[in-house]
Amino acid sequence: MSTVKTLGSARRVRASHSLAPRRPFATTVLVVIGLLFALPLIAMVEFSLRTTTGHGLEHWTGLFDPANEFRYRPLFGGLVESLTLALIAIAIVILMLLPTTLLVRLRFPKLVRVLEFITVIPIAIPAIALVVGLAPVFGASIRIINSGTVVLGLIYGILVLPFAARALDASIRAVDVPTLVEAARSLGASWPRVFVRILLPVLRRGIVAASFISIAVVLGEYTIASLLNRQNLQVAIVSISRSDPYVAVIFSLLALAFVTVLLAVIGRIATPKRKVFDV
Protein backbone atom coordinates (compact mmCIF):
# COMPACT_ATOMS: atom_id res chain seq x y z
CA MET A 1 0.00 0.00 0.00
CA SER A 2 2.83 2.35 0.85
CA THR A 3 4.21 1.86 -2.66
CA VAL A 4 0.89 2.87 -4.17
CA LYS A 5 0.78 5.97 -1.99
CA THR A 6 4.30 6.90 -3.02
CA LEU A 7 3.49 6.51 -6.71
CA GLY A 8 0.31 8.53 -6.29
CA SER A 9 2.08 11.38 -4.55
CA ALA A 10 4.85 11.31 -7.14
CA ARG A 11 2.26 11.65 -9.87
CA ARG A 12 0.69 14.57 -7.99
CA VAL A 13 4.08 16.25 -7.67
CA ARG A 14 4.70 15.80 -11.42
CA ALA A 15 1.23 17.14 -12.20
CA SER A 16 1.78 20.21 -10.04
CA HIS A 17 5.01 20.99 -11.90
CA SER A 18 3.48 20.27 -15.33
CA LEU A 19 3.14 23.09 -17.83
CA ALA A 20 -0.43 21.98 -18.59
CA PRO A 21 -3.19 24.11 -16.99
CA ARG A 22 -4.84 22.73 -13.85
CA ARG A 23 -7.98 20.71 -14.36
CA PRO A 24 -10.51 23.22 -12.89
CA PHE A 25 -9.05 26.00 -15.05
CA ALA A 26 -9.13 23.81 -18.19
CA THR A 27 -12.73 22.80 -17.45
CA THR A 28 -13.77 26.43 -16.92
CA VAL A 29 -12.20 27.48 -20.23
CA LEU A 30 -13.92 24.61 -22.04
CA VAL A 31 -17.30 25.42 -20.48
CA VAL A 32 -17.01 29.14 -21.36
CA ILE A 33 -16.01 28.44 -24.95
CA GLY A 34 -18.67 25.72 -25.23
CA LEU A 35 -21.32 28.17 -24.05
CA LEU A 36 -20.05 30.79 -26.46
CA PHE A 37 -20.72 28.36 -29.32
CA ALA A 38 -23.80 26.69 -27.90
CA LEU A 39 -25.81 29.72 -26.73
CA PRO A 40 -26.50 31.19 -30.21
CA LEU A 41 -27.41 27.71 -31.46
CA ILE A 42 -29.72 27.06 -28.52
CA ALA A 43 -31.25 30.50 -29.06
CA MET A 44 -31.77 29.70 -32.77
CA VAL A 45 -33.46 26.38 -31.95
CA GLU A 46 -35.62 28.05 -29.33
CA PHE A 47 -36.54 30.83 -31.77
CA SER A 48 -37.45 28.35 -34.51
CA LEU A 49 -39.80 26.57 -32.09
CA ARG A 50 -41.68 29.71 -31.04
CA THR A 51 -45.35 29.84 -31.93
CA THR A 52 -48.12 32.30 -31.17
CA THR A 53 -49.25 30.09 -28.29
CA GLY A 54 -45.85 29.00 -26.94
CA HIS A 55 -43.49 26.47 -28.49
CA GLY A 56 -44.05 23.79 -31.15
CA LEU A 57 -42.89 22.30 -34.44
CA GLU A 58 -45.20 24.48 -36.49
CA HIS A 59 -42.46 26.26 -38.46
CA TRP A 60 -40.49 23.05 -39.05
CA THR A 61 -43.46 21.12 -40.38
CA GLY A 62 -44.50 24.17 -42.40
CA LEU A 63 -41.46 23.58 -44.61
CA PHE A 64 -43.16 20.51 -46.06
CA ASP A 65 -46.58 22.10 -46.45
CA PRO A 66 -47.46 22.33 -50.20
CA ALA A 67 -49.27 25.57 -49.44
CA ASN A 68 -45.92 27.22 -48.62
CA GLU A 69 -44.17 25.92 -51.72
CA PHE A 70 -44.27 29.24 -53.55
CA ARG A 71 -42.92 31.16 -50.53
CA TYR A 72 -40.03 28.81 -49.95
CA ARG A 73 -39.17 28.21 -53.60
CA PRO A 74 -36.28 30.76 -53.55
CA LEU A 75 -34.78 28.89 -50.60
CA PHE A 76 -34.81 25.53 -52.34
CA GLY A 77 -33.60 27.24 -55.52
CA GLY A 78 -30.73 28.75 -53.52
CA LEU A 79 -29.92 25.33 -52.07
CA VAL A 80 -29.75 23.76 -55.53
CA GLU A 81 -27.63 26.70 -56.76
CA SER A 82 -25.22 26.30 -53.82
CA LEU A 83 -24.90 22.55 -54.36
CA THR A 84 -24.24 23.12 -58.07
CA LEU A 85 -21.62 25.72 -57.18
CA ALA A 86 -20.06 23.23 -54.76
CA LEU A 87 -19.88 20.60 -57.50
CA ILE A 88 -18.12 23.04 -59.85
CA ALA A 89 -15.68 24.00 -57.08
CA ILE A 90 -14.97 20.29 -56.40
CA ALA A 91 -14.40 19.68 -60.11
CA ILE A 92 -11.84 22.50 -60.13
CA VAL A 93 -10.15 21.00 -57.06
CA ILE A 94 -9.91 17.50 -58.55
CA LEU A 95 -9.21 18.38 -62.17
CA MET A 96 -6.90 21.35 -61.67
CA LEU A 97 -5.59 21.63 -58.14
CA LEU A 98 -4.81 17.92 -57.61
CA PRO A 99 -2.80 17.43 -60.84
CA THR A 100 -1.00 20.74 -60.25
CA THR A 101 -0.08 19.82 -56.68
CA LEU A 102 1.15 16.39 -57.81
CA LEU A 103 3.12 17.88 -60.68
CA VAL A 104 4.80 20.37 -58.37
CA ARG A 105 5.57 17.69 -55.77
CA LEU A 106 6.92 15.18 -58.29
CA ARG A 107 8.57 17.29 -60.95
CA PHE A 108 9.10 20.79 -59.59
CA PRO A 109 9.63 20.49 -55.83
CA LYS A 110 11.33 23.89 -55.78
CA LEU A 111 7.94 25.43 -56.62
CA VAL A 112 6.19 23.99 -53.54
CA ARG A 113 6.48 27.28 -51.63
CA VAL A 114 5.26 29.26 -54.64
CA LEU A 115 2.19 27.03 -54.95
CA GLU A 116 1.52 27.32 -51.23
CA PHE A 117 1.69 31.10 -51.51
CA ILE A 118 -0.63 31.21 -54.52
CA THR A 119 -3.22 28.97 -52.86
CA VAL A 120 -3.28 31.07 -49.71
CA ILE A 121 -3.92 34.35 -51.58
CA PRO A 122 -7.75 33.99 -51.68
CA ILE A 123 -7.91 33.81 -47.88
CA ALA A 124 -5.64 36.84 -47.51
CA ILE A 125 -7.72 39.08 -49.78
CA PRO A 126 -10.98 40.42 -48.25
CA ALA A 127 -14.12 39.24 -50.05
CA ILE A 128 -15.08 42.78 -50.97
CA ALA A 129 -11.71 43.37 -52.65
CA LEU A 130 -12.07 40.04 -54.42
CA VAL A 131 -15.51 41.05 -55.72
CA VAL A 132 -14.31 44.44 -56.92
CA GLY A 133 -11.58 42.69 -58.89
CA LEU A 134 -13.79 39.88 -60.09
CA ALA A 135 -16.91 41.87 -61.02
CA PRO A 136 -15.63 42.96 -64.46
CA VAL A 137 -14.28 39.43 -65.08
CA PHE A 138 -17.63 38.02 -63.96
CA GLY A 139 -19.55 40.28 -66.34
CA ALA A 140 -17.27 39.53 -69.29
CA SER A 141 -17.24 35.78 -68.54
CA ILE A 142 -21.05 35.60 -68.40
CA ARG A 143 -21.18 37.08 -71.89
CA ILE A 144 -18.85 34.29 -73.06
CA ILE A 145 -20.02 31.29 -71.02
CA ASN A 146 -23.64 32.44 -70.75
CA SER A 147 -24.09 30.92 -67.29
CA GLY A 148 -23.78 32.94 -64.10
CA THR A 149 -23.70 29.73 -62.06
CA VAL A 150 -20.68 28.35 -63.91
CA VAL A 151 -18.78 31.64 -63.63
CA LEU A 152 -19.58 31.96 -59.90
CA GLY A 153 -18.53 28.30 -59.56
CA LEU A 154 -15.17 29.17 -61.08
CA ILE A 155 -14.81 32.00 -58.57
CA TYR A 156 -15.69 29.60 -55.76
CA GLY A 157 -13.04 27.27 -57.16
CA ILE A 158 -10.53 30.00 -56.36
CA LEU A 159 -12.14 30.71 -52.99
CA VAL A 160 -11.77 27.10 -51.75
CA LEU A 161 -8.11 26.84 -52.83
CA PRO A 162 -6.57 27.61 -49.39
CA PHE A 163 -8.62 24.90 -47.69
CA ALA A 164 -8.58 22.26 -50.42
CA ALA A 165 -4.87 22.71 -51.12
CA ARG A 166 -4.00 22.03 -47.51
CA ALA A 167 -6.14 18.89 -47.38
CA LEU A 168 -4.57 17.56 -50.57
CA ASP A 169 -1.06 18.53 -49.54
CA ALA A 170 -1.44 16.77 -46.17
CA SER A 171 -2.47 13.51 -47.86
CA ILE A 172 0.35 13.77 -50.41
CA ARG A 173 2.87 14.34 -47.61
CA ALA A 174 1.50 11.37 -45.64
CA VAL A 175 2.73 8.86 -48.25
CA ASP A 176 5.94 8.66 -50.22
CA VAL A 177 4.24 9.61 -53.48
CA PRO A 178 7.44 10.06 -55.56
CA THR A 179 8.68 6.54 -54.73
CA LEU A 180 5.25 4.97 -55.35
CA VAL A 181 5.10 6.66 -58.74
CA GLU A 182 8.64 5.55 -59.58
CA ALA A 183 7.84 1.99 -58.48
CA ALA A 184 4.72 1.91 -60.65
CA ARG A 185 6.53 3.42 -63.63
CA SER A 186 9.42 0.95 -63.28
CA LEU A 187 6.84 -1.85 -63.37
CA GLY A 188 5.76 -0.68 -66.81
CA ALA A 189 2.76 1.50 -65.91
CA SER A 190 1.86 4.45 -68.13
CA TRP A 191 1.08 7.83 -66.50
CA PRO A 192 -2.74 7.46 -66.79
CA ARG A 193 -2.50 4.02 -65.15
CA VAL A 194 -0.32 5.40 -62.35
CA PHE A 195 -2.87 8.17 -61.76
CA VAL A 196 -5.95 5.94 -61.78
CA ARG A 197 -4.59 2.77 -60.15
CA ILE A 198 -2.19 4.25 -57.60
CA LEU A 199 -2.50 7.99 -56.99
CA LEU A 200 -6.27 8.37 -56.83
CA PRO A 201 -6.78 5.45 -54.39
CA VAL A 202 -3.78 6.40 -52.25
CA LEU A 203 -4.86 10.05 -52.04
CA ARG A 204 -8.55 9.21 -51.62
CA ARG A 205 -8.71 10.59 -48.07
CA GLY A 206 -7.22 13.91 -49.09
CA ILE A 207 -9.48 14.20 -52.14
CA VAL A 208 -12.61 13.44 -50.08
CA ALA A 209 -11.52 15.88 -47.35
CA ALA A 210 -10.80 18.62 -49.93
CA SER A 211 -14.20 18.01 -51.54
CA PHE A 212 -16.11 18.16 -48.24
CA ILE A 213 -14.30 21.30 -47.15
CA SER A 214 -15.16 22.85 -50.52
CA ILE A 215 -18.85 22.00 -49.97
CA ALA A 216 -18.73 23.52 -46.48
CA VAL A 217 -17.12 26.74 -47.74
CA VAL A 218 -19.50 27.11 -50.68
CA LEU A 219 -22.64 26.41 -48.61
CA GLY A 220 -21.62 29.15 -46.16
CA GLU A 221 -20.62 31.77 -48.73
CA TYR A 222 -22.75 34.92 -48.82
CA THR A 223 -20.68 38.02 -49.60
CA ILE A 224 -19.51 37.32 -53.14
CA ALA A 225 -22.82 35.84 -54.31
CA SER A 226 -24.75 38.75 -52.82
CA LEU A 227 -22.49 41.41 -54.31
CA LEU A 228 -22.65 39.72 -57.70
CA ASN A 229 -26.47 39.45 -57.45
CA ARG A 230 -26.54 35.62 -57.44
CA GLN A 231 -29.14 33.73 -55.44
CA ASN A 232 -27.32 31.01 -53.51
CA LEU A 233 -28.46 29.41 -50.23
CA GLN A 234 -27.11 32.11 -47.92
CA VAL A 235 -28.44 34.94 -50.07
CA ALA A 236 -31.85 33.21 -50.13
CA ILE A 237 -31.79 32.77 -46.34
CA VAL A 238 -31.05 36.45 -45.78
CA SER A 239 -33.69 37.37 -48.33
CA ILE A 240 -36.43 35.24 -46.77
CA SER A 241 -35.49 36.27 -43.23
CA ARG A 242 -37.12 39.64 -43.96
CA SER A 243 -40.53 38.01 -44.46
CA ASP A 244 -40.19 34.73 -42.49
CA PRO A 245 -37.36 34.82 -39.94
CA TYR A 246 -38.32 31.39 -38.54
CA VAL A 247 -37.68 29.57 -41.80
CA ALA A 248 -34.44 31.51 -42.29
CA VAL A 249 -33.23 30.30 -38.89
CA ILE A 250 -34.35 26.73 -39.59
CA PHE A 251 -32.41 26.66 -42.87
CA SER A 252 -29.37 28.16 -41.17
CA LEU A 253 -29.55 25.41 -38.54
CA LEU A 254 -29.93 22.72 -41.20
CA ALA A 255 -26.98 24.09 -43.20
CA LEU A 256 -24.91 24.17 -40.01
CA ALA A 257 -25.90 20.59 -39.14
CA PHE A 258 -25.04 19.45 -42.67
CA VAL A 259 -21.58 21.05 -42.50
CA THR A 260 -21.01 19.60 -39.02
CA VAL A 261 -21.85 16.12 -40.33
CA LEU A 262 -19.49 16.68 -43.29
CA LEU A 263 -16.65 17.67 -40.96
CA ALA A 264 -17.34 14.65 -38.75
CA VAL A 265 -17.16 12.41 -41.83
CA ILE A 266 -13.85 14.05 -42.82
CA GLY A 267 -12.58 13.36 -39.31
CA ARG A 268 -13.53 9.69 -39.62
CA ILE A 269 -11.99 9.35 -43.06
CA ALA A 270 -8.81 11.14 -42.03
CA THR A 271 -8.25 8.87 -39.04
CA PRO A 272 -6.22 5.91 -40.26
CA LYS A 273 -7.52 2.49 -39.20
CA ARG A 274 -4.21 0.73 -38.99
CA LYS A 275 -3.84 -2.69 -37.47
CA VAL A 276 -0.14 -3.48 -37.39
CA PHE A 277 1.00 -7.07 -37.20
CA ASP A 278 4.54 -7.22 -35.92
CA VAL A 279 5.51 -10.44 -37.63
Added chain:
Amino acid sequence: MSDPTPTAQRSGVSVHFRAVTKEYGAQRALNGLDLEIKPGEFVALLGPSGCGKTTALRSLAGLESVTSGELLIDGEDVTRVPVNRRDLGMVFQSYSLFPNLNVIENVEFGLRTRKVPAAERTARAQEMLERVGLGDFAERYAHQLSGGQQQRVALARALVTRPRVLLLDEPLSALDAKVRTQLRDEIRRIQLDLGITTVFVTHDQEEALAVADRIAVMNAGKIDQIGTPEELYRRPETGFVANFIGQSTLLTALVHEGRIALLGREIDLTEPLPEGALARVRVRPENLALESFEHGEGEPGRVVTSSFLGSLRRTTVHLDSGLSIVVQHSAEDTPEVDQQVRVRLLQDVVTAHVD
Protein backbone atom coordinates in the same frame (compact mmCIF):
# COMPACT_ATOMS: atom_id res chain seq x y z
CA MET B 1 1.25 5.25 -74.26
CA SER B 2 1.05 1.48 -74.64
CA ASP B 3 2.34 -0.88 -72.00
CA PRO B 4 5.34 -3.10 -72.70
CA THR B 5 4.84 -6.54 -74.15
CA PRO B 6 5.41 -9.61 -71.95
CA THR B 7 8.94 -10.90 -71.90
CA ALA B 8 10.05 -14.48 -71.77
CA GLN B 9 12.05 -15.95 -68.91
CA ARG B 10 15.72 -15.57 -69.77
CA SER B 11 19.10 -15.51 -68.17
CA GLY B 12 20.93 -12.26 -67.68
CA VAL B 13 21.78 -9.66 -70.26
CA SER B 14 24.74 -7.30 -70.49
CA VAL B 15 24.64 -3.69 -69.28
CA HIS B 16 26.96 -0.94 -70.46
CA PHE B 17 27.45 2.56 -69.12
CA ARG B 18 29.40 4.48 -71.77
CA ALA B 19 30.90 7.81 -70.69
CA VAL B 20 27.71 8.65 -68.80
CA THR B 21 27.60 12.15 -67.36
CA LYS B 22 24.82 13.60 -65.26
CA GLU B 23 24.82 17.23 -64.20
CA TYR B 24 22.50 19.01 -61.77
CA GLY B 25 23.17 22.62 -62.62
CA ALA B 26 26.82 23.24 -61.89
CA GLN B 27 27.14 19.99 -59.94
CA ARG B 28 28.30 16.85 -61.74
CA ALA B 29 26.86 13.69 -60.17
CA LEU B 30 28.26 11.31 -62.81
CA ASN B 31 31.53 12.18 -64.44
CA GLY B 32 31.97 10.09 -67.59
CA LEU B 33 31.03 6.81 -65.94
CA ASP B 34 32.18 3.71 -67.82
CA LEU B 35 31.00 0.33 -66.61
CA GLU B 36 30.46 -2.99 -68.34
CA ILE B 37 28.37 -5.63 -66.59
CA LYS B 38 28.38 -9.15 -67.94
CA PRO B 39 25.17 -11.21 -68.40
CA GLY B 40 24.01 -12.73 -65.12
CA GLU B 41 26.56 -10.81 -63.09
CA PHE B 42 25.82 -9.31 -59.66
CA VAL B 43 27.60 -5.96 -59.49
CA ALA B 44 27.56 -3.73 -56.44
CA LEU B 45 28.02 0.03 -56.77
CA LEU B 46 29.71 0.96 -53.52
CA GLY B 47 30.71 4.35 -52.25
CA PRO B 48 30.05 7.09 -49.74
CA SER B 49 27.03 9.42 -49.88
CA GLY B 50 27.14 11.71 -52.88
CA CYS B 51 29.54 9.56 -54.92
CA GLY B 52 26.95 9.10 -57.69
CA LYS B 53 26.04 5.44 -57.17
CA THR B 54 22.29 6.04 -56.80
CA THR B 55 22.32 8.49 -59.72
CA ALA B 56 23.98 5.80 -61.84
CA LEU B 57 21.29 3.26 -60.90
CA ARG B 58 18.44 5.72 -61.43
CA SER B 59 19.88 6.69 -64.80
CA LEU B 60 19.94 3.04 -65.83
CA ALA B 61 16.35 2.66 -64.58
CA GLY B 62 15.26 5.70 -66.59
CA LEU B 63 14.24 7.66 -63.51
CA GLU B 64 16.92 10.28 -64.27
CA SER B 65 17.84 11.54 -67.72
CA VAL B 66 21.57 11.62 -68.43
CA THR B 67 23.35 14.74 -69.64
CA SER B 68 25.58 12.81 -72.05
CA GLY B 69 26.78 9.28 -72.72
CA GLU B 70 24.99 6.06 -73.54
CA LEU B 71 23.24 3.33 -71.60
CA LEU B 72 23.00 -0.05 -73.27
CA ILE B 73 21.01 -3.06 -72.10
CA ASP B 74 21.63 -6.27 -74.03
CA GLY B 75 23.26 -4.13 -76.71
CA GLU B 76 20.17 -1.93 -77.10
CA ASP B 77 20.61 1.80 -76.54
CA VAL B 78 18.03 2.69 -73.87
CA THR B 79 19.35 6.17 -73.08
CA ARG B 80 16.17 7.87 -74.32
CA VAL B 81 13.73 5.02 -73.61
CA PRO B 82 11.15 5.96 -70.92
CA VAL B 83 11.28 4.12 -67.61
CA ASN B 84 8.11 2.09 -68.22
CA ARG B 85 9.51 0.64 -71.45
CA ARG B 86 12.95 -0.42 -70.21
CA ASP B 87 11.72 -3.75 -68.84
CA LEU B 88 13.69 -3.56 -65.59
CA GLY B 89 12.77 -4.58 -62.06
CA MET B 90 13.61 -2.21 -59.25
CA VAL B 91 13.56 -2.46 -55.47
CA PHE B 92 13.73 0.83 -53.57
CA GLN B 93 15.19 1.72 -50.20
CA SER B 94 11.79 2.72 -48.83
CA TYR B 95 9.54 -0.28 -49.24
CA SER B 96 7.34 1.38 -51.88
CA LEU B 97 4.52 -1.17 -51.74
CA PHE B 98 1.25 0.29 -53.00
CA PRO B 99 -0.78 0.75 -49.78
CA ASN B 100 -4.12 0.45 -51.59
CA LEU B 101 -3.29 -3.02 -52.92
CA ASN B 102 -2.75 -6.22 -50.98
CA VAL B 103 0.39 -8.34 -51.35
CA ILE B 104 -0.74 -10.42 -54.33
CA GLU B 105 -2.17 -7.37 -56.09
CA ASN B 106 1.13 -5.59 -55.56
CA VAL B 107 3.03 -8.48 -57.10
CA GLU B 108 0.54 -8.74 -59.98
CA PHE B 109 0.79 -5.02 -60.78
CA GLY B 110 3.62 -5.33 -63.30
CA LEU B 111 1.90 -8.29 -64.95
CA ARG B 112 -1.33 -6.30 -65.32
CA THR B 113 0.54 -3.52 -67.11
CA ARG B 114 1.86 -6.21 -69.46
CA LYS B 115 -1.69 -7.51 -69.97
CA VAL B 116 -0.85 -11.03 -68.78
CA PRO B 117 -4.08 -13.14 -68.55
CA ALA B 118 -5.60 -13.28 -65.06
CA ALA B 119 -4.99 -16.98 -64.39
CA GLU B 120 -1.34 -16.84 -65.43
CA ARG B 121 -0.91 -13.57 -63.55
CA THR B 122 -2.13 -15.04 -60.27
CA ALA B 123 -0.14 -18.25 -60.71
CA ARG B 124 3.10 -16.37 -61.41
CA ALA B 125 2.56 -13.93 -58.55
CA GLN B 126 1.82 -16.77 -56.13
CA GLU B 127 4.88 -18.70 -57.31
CA MET B 128 7.09 -15.66 -56.80
CA LEU B 129 5.63 -15.10 -53.33
CA GLU B 130 6.46 -18.73 -52.48
CA ARG B 131 9.99 -18.11 -53.73
CA VAL B 132 10.47 -15.23 -51.28
CA GLY B 133 8.81 -17.22 -48.48
CA LEU B 134 5.57 -15.24 -48.31
CA GLY B 135 3.13 -17.64 -49.92
CA ASP B 136 0.73 -17.34 -46.99
CA PHE B 137 0.69 -13.53 -46.94
CA ALA B 138 -1.07 -12.91 -50.26
CA GLU B 139 -4.13 -11.20 -48.75
CA ARG B 140 -2.29 -8.91 -46.36
CA TYR B 141 -1.67 -5.23 -46.87
CA ALA B 142 1.66 -3.43 -46.59
CA HIS B 143 0.88 -2.03 -43.13
CA GLN B 144 0.30 -5.59 -41.89
CA LEU B 145 3.84 -6.66 -42.77
CA SER B 146 7.21 -6.11 -41.12
CA GLY B 147 9.92 -4.17 -42.95
CA GLY B 148 11.71 -7.35 -44.05
CA GLN B 149 8.49 -8.86 -45.36
CA GLN B 150 7.63 -5.69 -47.26
CA GLN B 151 11.02 -5.74 -48.92
CA ARG B 152 10.53 -9.40 -49.86
CA VAL B 153 7.22 -8.49 -51.50
CA ALA B 154 8.95 -5.61 -53.31
CA LEU B 155 11.56 -8.10 -54.53
CA ALA B 156 8.86 -10.53 -55.71
CA ARG B 157 7.05 -7.66 -57.45
CA ALA B 158 10.25 -6.61 -59.22
CA LEU B 159 11.11 -10.16 -60.32
CA VAL B 160 7.70 -11.52 -61.33
CA THR B 161 7.76 -9.69 -64.66
CA ARG B 162 11.03 -11.48 -65.51
CA PRO B 163 12.84 -8.21 -66.12
CA ARG B 164 16.05 -7.92 -68.12
CA VAL B 165 17.95 -6.43 -65.19
CA LEU B 166 17.24 -6.25 -61.47
CA LEU B 167 18.10 -2.92 -59.83
CA LEU B 168 18.45 -2.75 -56.06
CA ASP B 169 18.66 0.74 -54.54
CA GLU B 170 19.94 0.20 -50.99
CA PRO B 171 17.12 -2.29 -50.33
CA LEU B 172 18.49 -3.37 -46.95
CA SER B 173 19.29 0.01 -45.42
CA ALA B 174 16.01 0.40 -43.54
CA LEU B 175 16.12 -3.08 -41.98
CA ASP B 176 17.58 -4.20 -38.69
CA ALA B 177 20.90 -6.06 -38.70
CA LYS B 178 19.60 -9.63 -38.45
CA VAL B 179 16.88 -9.26 -41.09
CA ARG B 180 19.36 -7.43 -43.31
CA THR B 181 21.76 -10.37 -43.32
CA GLN B 182 18.94 -12.89 -43.97
CA LEU B 183 17.46 -10.90 -46.83
CA ARG B 184 20.89 -10.18 -48.29
CA ASP B 185 21.58 -13.90 -48.55
CA GLU B 186 18.09 -14.54 -49.94
CA ILE B 187 18.55 -11.91 -52.65
CA ARG B 188 21.81 -13.56 -53.67
CA ARG B 189 20.24 -17.04 -53.70
CA ILE B 190 17.31 -15.91 -55.85
CA GLN B 191 19.63 -13.98 -58.17
CA LEU B 192 21.76 -17.07 -58.69
CA ASP B 193 18.64 -19.21 -59.26
CA LEU B 194 17.27 -16.86 -61.90
CA GLY B 195 20.62 -15.87 -63.36
CA ILE B 196 19.41 -12.30 -63.67
CA THR B 197 21.89 -9.45 -64.16
CA THR B 198 21.75 -7.39 -60.99
CA VAL B 199 23.00 -3.94 -60.03
CA PHE B 200 23.04 -3.36 -56.29
CA VAL B 201 23.66 0.06 -54.80
CA THR B 202 24.94 0.18 -51.24
CA HIS B 203 27.12 2.24 -48.96
CA ASP B 204 27.71 -0.80 -46.76
CA GLN B 205 30.98 -2.48 -47.74
CA GLU B 206 30.14 -5.64 -45.79
CA GLU B 207 26.96 -6.12 -47.85
CA ALA B 208 28.82 -5.55 -51.09
CA LEU B 209 31.66 -7.90 -50.15
CA ALA B 210 29.20 -10.62 -49.11
CA VAL B 211 26.99 -10.81 -52.19
CA ALA B 212 28.58 -9.22 -55.25
CA ASP B 213 30.48 -10.95 -58.05
CA ARG B 214 32.22 -7.64 -58.62
CA ILE B 215 32.23 -4.37 -56.75
CA ALA B 216 32.61 -0.97 -58.39
CA VAL B 217 33.88 1.52 -55.82
CA MET B 218 32.64 4.94 -56.84
CA ASN B 219 34.12 8.30 -55.95
CA ALA B 220 33.17 11.74 -57.28
CA GLY B 221 30.92 10.42 -60.05
CA LYS B 222 33.15 7.73 -61.49
CA ILE B 223 34.57 4.34 -60.68
CA ASP B 224 37.80 4.36 -58.69
CA GLN B 225 38.28 0.62 -58.97
CA ILE B 226 36.22 -2.38 -60.03
CA GLY B 227 37.03 -5.97 -59.18
CA THR B 228 36.05 -9.01 -57.21
CA PRO B 229 35.61 -8.52 -53.47
CA GLU B 230 38.93 -10.31 -52.89
CA GLU B 231 40.78 -8.08 -55.38
CA LEU B 232 39.44 -4.92 -53.84
CA TYR B 233 40.20 -6.07 -50.32
CA ARG B 234 43.65 -7.46 -50.96
CA ARG B 235 44.90 -5.22 -53.75
CA PRO B 236 43.29 -1.80 -53.56
CA GLU B 237 44.64 0.38 -56.35
CA THR B 238 43.96 3.76 -54.79
CA GLY B 239 44.12 5.23 -51.32
CA PHE B 240 40.39 5.93 -51.51
CA VAL B 241 39.55 2.27 -52.16
CA ALA B 242 41.96 1.05 -49.51
CA ASN B 243 40.45 3.45 -47.04
CA PHE B 244 36.85 2.65 -47.98
CA ILE B 245 37.08 -1.15 -48.12
CA GLY B 246 37.82 -2.68 -44.76
CA GLN B 247 39.74 -1.06 -41.94
CA SER B 248 43.41 -0.20 -42.31
CA THR B 249 46.18 1.99 -40.96
CA LEU B 250 48.35 4.07 -43.26
CA LEU B 251 52.07 3.70 -42.57
CA THR B 252 55.03 5.34 -44.31
CA ALA B 253 58.56 3.96 -44.74
CA LEU B 254 61.68 4.64 -46.82
CA VAL B 255 62.45 2.28 -49.70
CA HIS B 256 65.94 0.82 -49.38
CA GLU B 257 67.25 -1.88 -51.72
CA GLY B 258 63.72 -2.89 -52.74
CA ARG B 259 62.58 -3.33 -49.15
CA ILE B 260 61.07 -1.20 -46.40
CA ALA B 261 61.39 -1.23 -42.64
CA LEU B 262 57.99 -1.56 -41.02
CA LEU B 263 57.16 -2.07 -37.35
CA GLY B 264 60.66 -3.25 -36.63
CA ARG B 265 60.86 -5.64 -39.59
CA GLU B 266 62.41 -5.63 -43.07
CA ILE B 267 59.60 -6.32 -45.55
CA ASP B 268 59.66 -7.08 -49.30
CA LEU B 269 57.51 -5.08 -51.70
CA THR B 270 55.14 -6.78 -54.17
CA GLU B 271 56.24 -4.32 -56.83
CA PRO B 272 59.53 -2.39 -56.86
CA LEU B 273 59.56 1.30 -55.93
CA PRO B 274 62.30 3.90 -56.53
CA GLU B 275 65.24 3.81 -54.12
CA GLY B 276 64.87 6.40 -51.34
CA ALA B 277 61.16 7.02 -52.06
CA LEU B 278 58.74 7.43 -49.17
CA ALA B 279 56.41 4.45 -49.58
CA ARG B 280 52.87 4.46 -48.21
CA VAL B 281 51.57 1.11 -46.97
CA ARG B 282 48.09 0.25 -45.73
CA VAL B 283 48.11 -2.44 -43.09
CA ARG B 284 44.90 -4.22 -42.14
CA PRO B 285 44.17 -5.12 -38.51
CA GLU B 286 44.26 -8.86 -39.26
CA ASN B 287 47.81 -8.53 -40.63
CA LEU B 288 49.09 -7.42 -37.25
CA ALA B 289 49.68 -9.30 -34.01
CA LEU B 290 49.57 -8.05 -30.46
CA GLU B 291 52.49 -9.36 -28.43
CA SER B 292 53.76 -9.23 -24.89
CA PHE B 293 55.92 -6.20 -24.16
CA GLU B 294 58.51 -8.21 -22.27
CA HIS B 295 58.80 -11.29 -24.49
CA GLY B 296 57.32 -10.35 -27.84
CA GLU B 297 58.65 -8.79 -31.04
CA GLY B 298 57.64 -5.65 -32.92
CA GLU B 299 57.21 -1.99 -32.12
CA PRO B 300 56.28 -1.03 -28.55
CA GLY B 301 53.24 1.01 -27.61
CA ARG B 302 50.38 1.43 -25.15
CA VAL B 303 46.80 0.18 -25.46
CA VAL B 304 44.28 3.00 -26.03
CA THR B 305 41.02 1.03 -26.44
CA SER B 306 39.99 -2.57 -26.93
CA SER B 307 36.62 -3.66 -28.36
CA PHE B 308 35.08 -7.12 -27.96
CA LEU B 309 33.53 -8.25 -31.30
CA GLY B 310 32.40 -11.77 -30.38
CA SER B 311 34.93 -14.20 -31.81
CA LEU B 312 37.68 -11.60 -31.93
CA ARG B 313 38.84 -8.32 -30.48
CA ARG B 314 40.12 -5.08 -32.02
CA THR B 315 42.63 -3.09 -30.05
CA THR B 316 43.96 0.38 -30.82
CA VAL B 317 47.58 0.83 -29.81
CA HIS B 318 49.42 4.14 -29.61
CA LEU B 319 52.94 3.26 -30.74
CA ASP B 320 55.97 4.89 -29.16
CA SER B 321 56.76 6.29 -32.62
CA GLY B 322 53.63 8.45 -32.27
CA LEU B 323 51.34 6.46 -34.58
CA SER B 324 48.03 4.85 -33.64
CA ILE B 325 47.36 1.43 -35.14
CA VAL B 326 44.45 -1.04 -34.97
CA VAL B 327 45.25 -4.69 -34.28
CA GLN B 328 42.83 -7.61 -34.62
CA HIS B 329 43.45 -10.56 -32.35
CA SER B 330 41.80 -13.41 -30.51
CA ALA B 331 39.04 -12.52 -28.07
CA GLU B 332 40.90 -14.66 -25.52
CA ASP B 333 43.55 -11.93 -25.18
CA THR B 334 42.14 -9.07 -23.14
CA PRO B 335 44.62 -6.19 -23.00
CA GLU B 336 43.91 -3.43 -20.52
CA VAL B 337 43.88 0.24 -21.31
CA ASP B 338 47.34 1.79 -20.94
CA GLN B 339 48.99 -1.63 -20.86
CA GLN B 340 52.40 -1.77 -22.59
CA VAL B 341 52.38 -4.14 -25.59
CA ARG B 342 54.20 -4.75 -28.87
CA VAL B 343 52.71 -4.75 -32.39
CA ARG B 344 54.18 -7.09 -34.97
CA LEU B 345 53.53 -7.29 -38.72
CA LEU B 346 52.50 -10.81 -39.79
CA GLN B 347 53.12 -10.29 -43.52
CA ASP B 348 56.46 -10.81 -45.25
CA VAL B 349 55.36 -8.94 -48.40
CA VAL B 350 53.27 -5.76 -48.65
CA THR B 351 51.82 -3.63 -51.46
CA ALA B 352 53.08 -0.06 -51.25
CA HIS B 353 52.72 3.00 -53.43
CA VAL B 354 54.29 6.41 -53.75
CA ASP B 355 52.08 9.51 -54.19
